[in-house]
Amino acid sequence: MGVIKDPSGQAIVGNPRCGDVMKFYIKVGKDIKKGEYLKDVKFQTLGCGAAIATSSMITVLVKGKPLKEAEKVTKKAIAEALGGLPAIKMHCSVLADEGLKKAIENYRKKS
Amino acid sequence: MKKIYLDFAATTPVDPKVLQAMKPYFAQKFGNASEQHSLGQEAREAIETSRNKIANFLGASNNEIIFTGSATESINLSHKGLLEALASSGMKKFHIITSQVEHKAMLETCKHLEKLGWANVTYLPVDKFGMVSVTDIENATTEHTVLVSIMYVNNEVGTIQPIKEIGNLLIKLNKRRTVNHEPRILFHTDATQAIQYLDCNVDRLGIDFLSLTGHKIYAPKGVGALFVRSGTPLIRQMDGGGQELKLRSGTENVPYIVGLGKAVEVSAKCKVQRVKSIRSLQKLLISRILQFPGVKLTGHPIKRAPHIVSFVVNNVEGEALVLMLSAAGIMVSTGSACTSNSLEPSHVLTAMGVSAELSHGSVRFSLGKHTTEKEINDAVRIFEEIVQKLRLMAPQI
Numbered sequence: 001m002g003v004i005k006d007p008s009g010q011a012i013v014g015n016p017r018c019g020d021v022m023k024f025y026i027k028v029g030k031d032i033k034k035g036e037y038l039k040d041v042k043f044q045t046l047g048c049g050a051a052i053a054t055s056s057m058i059t060v061l062v063k064g065k066p067l068k069e070a071e072k073v074t075k076k077a078i079a080e081a082l083g084g085l086p087a088i089k090m091h092c093s094v095l096a097d098e099g100l101k102k103a104i105e106n107y108r109k110k111s
Numbered sequence: 112m113k114k115i116y117l118d119f120a121a122t123t124p125v126d127p128k129v130l131q132a133m134k135p136y137f138a139q140k141f142g143n144a145s146e147q148h149s150l151g152q153e154a155r156e157a158i159e160t161s162r163n164k165i166a167n168f169l170g171a172s173n174n175e176i177i178f179t180g181s182a183t184e185s186i187n188l189s190h191k192g193l194l195e196a197l198a199s200s201g202m203k204k205f206h207i208i209t210s211q212v213e214h215k216a217m218l219e220t221c222k223h224l225e226k227l228g229w230a231n232v233t234y235l236p237v238d239k240f241g242m243v244s245v246t247d248i249e250n251a252t253t254e255h256t257v258l259v260s261i262m263y264v265n266n267e268v269g270t271i272q273p274i275k276e277i278g279n280l281l282i283k284l285n286k287r288r289t290v291n292h293e294p295r296i297l298f299h300t301d302a303t304q305a306i307q308y309l310d311c312n313v314d315r316l317g318i319d320f321l322s323l324t325g326h327k328i329y330a331p332k333g334v335g336a337l338f339v340r341s342g343t344p345l346i347r348q349m350d351g352g353g354q355e356l357k358l359r360s361g362t363e364n365v366p367y368i369v370g371l372g373k374a375v376e377v378s379a380k381c382k383v384q385r386v387k388s389i390r391s392l393q394k395l396l397i398s399r400i401l402q403f404p405g406v407k408l409t410g411h412p413i414k415r416a417p418h419i420v421s422f423v424v425n426n427v428e429g430e431a432l433v434l435m436l437s438a439a440g441i442m443v444s445t446g447s448a449c450t451s452n453s454l455e456p457s458h459v460l461t462a463m464g465v466s467a468e469l470s471h472g473s474v475r476f477s478l479g480k481h482t483t484e485k486e487i488n489d490a491v492r493i494f495e496e497i498v499q500k501l502r503l504m505a506p507q508i
Contacts, residue, residue, distance in 0.1 A: 001504055012508070016468045016508065017468055019447065019449055019456075019467075019471040021505070044504060044505060044506035045504060045506070047428050047449070048428050048430035049430055049431050051431075052431055088454065
């Protein structure tokens with residue numbers, strides 16, 4: 001949780017009307033073996049327990065991973081890593097998934 | 112970790128005196144009240160004693176009290192039973208007036224009646240404090256109006272509705288309607304949140320139906336009652352052995368009925384003192400919470416039940432707040448969309464004109480007869496810490 005100053009990419013998803021807003025910050029590193037990878041990932045979330053949990057879990061799941069792998073993390077994988085989510089809260093994992101992908105996209109556009 | 116329960120508007124623990132009164136009716140005095148033998152008659156007597164306690168409390172007669180399973184059931188019985196009775200007397204068109212801030216038990220019952228084509232329903236708006244206007248009620252009446260149904264105290268924000276004024280209005284309108292051969296307009300109130308704190312005398316208030324439940328007044332969950340003014344048309348919604356004055360069949364739940372009577376008796380005994388002490392704790396809680404930035408009181412500033420303090424906290428989501436408070440031992444409630452099955456913001460706050468953004472950060476603290484000043488102070492301190500934490504966690508938009 002928190003902010004990365006001078007991030008390689010960032011994205012904000014959701015809106016306060018719906019009650020969930022997530023912001024992701026990524027720092028991309030380069031490695032001979034991994035290529036471009038997520039050196040650091042941080043989030044800020046305004047939302048319910050499930051929104052906070054899914055945004056936190058996705059950062060745990062993708063930290064240190066190559067970008068290509070990080071992009072493949074699914075909403076299902078996030079929910080499973082949390083030990084399951086109630087059906088009505090599944091949209092929170094969708095938002096986390098979408099947020100991270102957009103942060104990576106934002107990085108690619110810049111570079 | 113010490114737990115601080117501040118959710119007494121959701122439910123209350125069973126009072127030890129209530130539990131004590133109930134105990135013999137599970138295993139020893141277990142008779143069926145419909146039987147003639149001594150065990151049966153013992154159960155019958157217990158039920159009638161309890162009925163008498165509730166009747167006394169409401170200023171009603173014994174034959175005007177029906178035991179039910181919940182306030183929800185009481186509301187369903189009164190609304191559906193009234194329309195069925197009127198329809199069977201030959202009337203065809205029915206109009207009901209209620210408000211947008213009623214409990215779901217009321218709103219869903221009314222929607223059901225609309226869906227069946229049994230009634231047209233007007234859902235009156237409220238002002239920014241959640242208050243219904245008596246003039247709006249008068250203006251909404253039509254020649255087909257047969258029922259006005261307005262809750263006594265709003266469960267989410269604590270606003271006290273002008274029940275006595277509505278009662279007076281209907282008495283005035285009904286005099287005119289009788290002359291014009293129009294149907295009388297009956298008055299139902301859901302008094303669930305009012306029983307412990309406000310005047311519930313049905314004659315003084317001009318009420319024809321009153322719904323109440325046990326578990327908000329230190330009786331167990333699963334028992335409620337309906338007051339039906341003598342002579343009011345009503346058809347049972349549960350067919351069977353004809354229990355409860357032939358209006359609610361099913362073998363009587365004797366221990367719970369005994370518990371409800373005892374709870375009403377206990378509640379009535381020290382009402383004045385309780386109102387005074389809870390009111391002073393409420394003042395303390397409101398003044399402390401409002402010192403915190405970005406917090407706004409919801410509901411009426413003065414005309415509110417003494418046990419409910421509700422507010423909205425900006426840039427914080429209510430469910431996350433409730434979960435974190437719970438982890439710190441403090442139990443409160445939220446009207447946040449995230450906790451509802453529909454993911455819609457609270458219909459009460461929406462009707463009061465509170466924006467969806469703010470509604471997400473709604474919190475309700477509700478006090479009980481054993482709440483202490485120390486509990487309030489501790490809860491406020493932890494609340495402030497957690498709000499700060501959550502705000503740090505939230506992105507700046």
